[in-house]
Amino acid sequence: MGGRALPALPQYRKDGVTRRLCASVHLDEELARWTDRELTGDRLTSPGLTLGINFVALARHARAAVLRRDALDRQLxxxxxxxxxxxxxxxxxxxxxxxxxxxxxxxxxxxxxxxxWWLIHRAESQARDAARAVFVGTERAEKLAPPVEPEAEAWLHELKRANALPYADAAALTTPFVGSGTKIKEVVWQPVDVSRPAEAPGGGTLPLLPFDAVDLHTYVARQMESIAGLEGLRARNRLYVLGSHAHLLPELVPDRTARPRAQVPKQLVQAGLHTPGAGMRTHLCLERVGEGGRIVVCMYLRAILHRPHLTWEVAAYVIPPLGARFDRVDRLPVAPFDRWWSLVAYAGSHLFPDLRRAPGRRRARRRRARQEARGLARRRREITDQHLLVDHGADDSVRARLSDWAEAGYAERIDAQDYLFRLQQGGLVATERFLKDHNVDTSSFDRAQQVISTQTYNISGDITGPSNIGTGGQITVNGGPQGQGGPAAAPGQQGGPTP
Structure with missing residues (x-):
């Protein structure tokens, strides 16, 4: 079909969330220090999935912002x-x-x-220039800040393609999908009979072609993007491992005194689907990032094949847009006089507080760094000498911690519902095609599909409470985000980390 010639409307930038976060760390010291520790700090746990964020770029800009503030405090x-x-x-x-x-x-x-006064003025001017450069610039975000440690960047690159994720033990009672946002749906689809062969065109039956859950997952992962019509859909089989059991897989935790790896041999991922282990299961992870990265929709599927029946475990999550605190970069004055006056007023209002507090802030940071280093050294000695079992699991993700349902408008809610419907229908269509390709009679599947297709998604209002499953499989979310197994909040929120 020929395309219609129409003018192009302005579009959201695909890396919009990454650029907004990179700009925000230059303007928010607390956020910069928290991000720097979260992404590049010495740790025994995983920070969670990237979910549409370029962690390397964010780590670089956070480090640049931290170093700028450290230099200013040293001078003051x-x-x-x-x-x-x-x-x-x-x-x-x-x-x-x-x-x-x-x-x-x-x-x-x-x-x-x-x-x-001049030093404070210069540091703030440099911070705003860096924020504007990454937010409105055309060059790749990671090119606008110096690199961090090579081993840290290598780990963050690996995390982007993670096919294994240890999740915190505290999340085991609710969900292994830590950091995926608010739970919208959690269900097991009606089982279907896959033992009956399909009828042959000329009479009789066709020979059943053998298959297993790995074959089904591979097929759905490859076909889902085109079937669902979701360009840019990320489909990946990922092994989810209970955090305290992660050490049982040397490929995931080669050194129990270090952070876990993000990638393991694909045979282990397949094994978690074919024969799940102790606290180890493989899920097909479907992640769709909305326009400009404002929302992230995740659907997790797991084929449960116990012949003669097949069913799917399905869980759906949504991450809303970033909180309002990240809109500051939009309001930076850019007119020459307005910018000059804003910087003059900023330096004047921060002169005495910053000058008075700089020595104490430096001492507090050094004290905190020593305490954290001693705590990690003590924990590592306990692991080595006393064979202490530690929880290597992630308890959240950076993207989920910084989101806020109050910023989700009509367009975001509608897009989320559309993505979820498409993913659900795509999973059904892909499964049906797979079964037909293997000469399975799909009459049982057709009956189950009629029930499954009535399940709906209703994403509306400020989500501040648990999901409610209504009649007919309808999911209504009418409260605020449920915890994903971790108590930590985003910096600047109640209960969040402080500098």
Whole structure:
């Protein structure tokens, strides 16, 4: 069919969420430090899945923002000491009758305050320039900030293609799909009989072609994008492992005193589907990132094949847009006078607080770093010497922690429902085609499909409570996001980390 010639409307950038987060870490010190620790800090657990975020770019910009603030605090600490010294010298000159020395007590503090004001002004100007450059620029986000440690970047690159994920033990009672957002649906589809051969065109029956759950998963993963009509759909089989059991797989945790790997041999992924292990199951993970990355819809499928019956385990999740705090980059003044006046006002309002607190902030950060290092060293000694079993599982994801249902508008809710319907129908169509290709009589499947197709998704309002399963399989979410097994909140929210 020929395409219709129409003018092109402006589109969301595909990496819009990554760029907004990279810009925000330059404008929010607390967010920058939390992100830097989360993505590149020494740890024993996984940070969760990337879910539409370029972790390498985000880690680079967070580190650049942290280093800029550390340099400013270091300079202000020296200036605070110089200010105290100038005041003391001035007082000594006044009490001793040394007029020239006393002048130090007048002009010295003024010089120190002027230098401090300029340093604060420059640091904020650099932060805003970096934020604007990555937010509106055309160059790739990771190219606009210096690299972090090579081993950290290699791990983040590996995480982008993760085919294994340990999940925190605390999440085992609710869901293994940590960090996937709010649960919309959790169901096992009606079983279908796959033992009866299909009728041959000329009479009789066709020979059943052998297959297993691995074959079915592989087929659905390859065909789902075209069947569902969702361009850019990410389909991947992933082995989910209970965090305290992760050490049982040396390929996942080769060193029990280090963080787990994100990729394991595909044979282990297939084994988790064919014969699930202790706290180890493989799911087909379907992830669709909405326009500009504003929403992320995840559907997790697992074929349960116990002959003569086949059924699917289905779980659906939605991550809403980023919270309103990330809109600050949209409101940065760009007109020359407005920008100049905003920076002058910022430096003036932050002069005395930043100058006064810089020494204490540096001491607090060093103290926290020492405490964290000692805690990790102690835990590693316990693992090595006492064979302590630790939970290597992720308890959330960066993308889910920073989201907010209050920012989900009509378009996002409708898109989420559309994606979920398409994924559900695509799974049914792909399964039917697979069964027909293997000469299975699909009459049982047809009857089950009529029941499954009546299940709906209703995503509306501010989600602040648990999902409610109504009559006819209808899912209504009318409260706020359920916890995904981890108590940590995003920085700046109640219960979140502090710098």
């Amino acid at each position: 600490t020296w200036l605070a000491a110089a200010l105290a010294g100038a005041v003391l010298v001035g007082l000594w000159g006044l009490t001793g009758g040394h007029g020239t020395v006393a002048a130090v007590g007048i002009y010295g503090p003024l010089a120190v305050l002027g230098a401090s």
